[in-house]
Amino acid sequence: MTRLVPGQATDAASLPAPFVPLxxxxxxxxxxxxxxxDLDETSHRTVGVWEHTPGVSTDVEADEVFVVLAGDATLTFDGEDAPAPLTLAPGVIVRLSEGMRTTWTVRETLRKVYISP
Known part of the structure; x- marks a missing residue:
């Protein structure tokens, strides 16, 4: 489903989608x-908006790049050679690799735009 139209703007802050429990x-x-x-899909990538309300959760990541639009959170990585924890705030850009094990500590609802292959 494509919701992005060439030459038109989309307000990532007000896209309709229900919150669901983890x-x-x-x-x-x-x-x-x-x-x-999901805002736009091609055979090569997906672009979308994702939100996480306050709380702490774990995940196993897919390949993606994301830009934080709103919120306050810390992203930590599990594993022997894990990267240092990241502070997530508006404007931060992060690259994740498939299989990374993460913990999301969200203090203020986090909203990000993601691009994944």
Whole structure:
């Protein structure tokens, strides 16, 4: 489904999508929910918006690059050679690789635009 139209703007802050609870196995603390909207898909990539409400959750990542639009969070990585924790705030750009194990500590609802292959 393509929601991005060439030559037209899309407001990433007001896209309609319901929040859904996370799988309880992924929740470390709080009652975080997430939502996402895929905006544009081709055979080579997907562009979308994702949000995570306050709380702490774990995930296993896909390949993606994202830009934080709003919120306040810390992203930590698990593993022997894990990168240092990242502070996520508006304007921060992050590259994730498939299989990275992460913990998202969200203090203020995090909204990001992502691009994944």
């Amino acid at each position: 799988d309880p196995d992924l929740v470390v603390s709080g009652t975080p929910t997430t939502r996402f909207v």
